[in-house]
Amino acid sequence: MSDNFVIAVASGKGGTGKTTVATNLACIASASGRKVQYLDCDVEEPNGHIFLKPQVTVSQEVAVDVPQVDPEKCTGCGKCGEICQYNAILCIKENVLTFEQLCHSCGGCIRICPTSAIKVKSLKIGDIEFGKANQIDFVGGKLQIGHVRTPTLIKEVKKHIKQDCLTIIDVPPGTSCPVVAAVKDTDFVLLVTEPTPFGLNDLKLAVELIRELNLPFVVVINRHGIGNEEIKKYCETENIDVIMKLPDDRRIAEAYSSGKMIVDVLQEYIEHFSKLCDYLEGVKEKLNEKRRLRIRRKNIP
């Protein structure tokens, strides 16, 4: 896995073990000599750094453009409010109100204003931290508290995907816009779930989403041994591969709650992640083969 391959570690349900899988996989892949990059795209509640403990060397602010109205120039015509699809700016009795948190930075209000009364104001929405966790390149997004531009920040984090390595993306939970932003344009998705009714319900939603995005994916079952067999049955019926089962082991929970990596303290699990690594290597080869074929077909006159 020396060249470009981007894996998204996602789940429908929160707390199923995305970060556990993403960080341990990153560690084992790196230990086996692969060039690895870890991207924390769970920017509302980033926690990959707790386990990878990167040395952060650079931090970069991410800001967006929001409108600022000059009341001297504003004639109260209301055109800005008419064009805004998000109610982020509107004119009430000739007074223009702005709601920065609703703005999507399209710039429509600025362009349509006949008196150029609206200027661009920079609004900080979060930070991106860069560092090294041993040999792993760490990139972590952190949304500013009280801000809601999650997909925008995730897209900024993903601009730092390197072209020459295995990139592991820690995706936010759920199936909403931030998840789409994080998963989009990746090569492969690992859906982490747990064998509980909640796990199954949210896995189904996640599968629907990933299929809509037309991305190849497999399932990882965490806390295997609890709950019931419904996940297994569902995956069989839907023809979905279950590629790893992490058992329900109290020692894993203990390691997690003290910020330790499973592969550091419970060596019997190294094999689980090594196998996952090898599996992904195979997936990558297959995908590359498909790409090559596609290119060849394109070149046939």
Next chain:
Amino acid sequence: MKITITSIGKTLDSEVDQRFGRAAYFIIVDSETLDFSVLENESAAAAGGAGVSAAKAVIDAGAEAVLTGNCGPNAQRTLSAAAVKLHTGVSGTVIEAIDLFKNGGLTEAAGPNVQAHFGIDK
């Protein structure tokens, strides 16, 4: 005086809708004659900014006061820009709310009483 009450139904006997931005209907009533009209809230299912657009609709309908259960910061700011008086914490039926308002039983809200997104999925 023209007042607006958030309502789950289209009559004066309907319950007050506890949400402002995502209320089902706005009942716009003349507090003296009790003549009223029903405005369907087009923002009820909006993806975002429901409070602001609902407030705009109520302002455009000419309301001078709003009676509702809960109102968030964006809607409150919009209503206040048009000097619409806001009364939160109102429950019961629409007609009961009107009576309470006329008898001076409601005090004006000093600000929003819930955070943004409070009324989603309620």
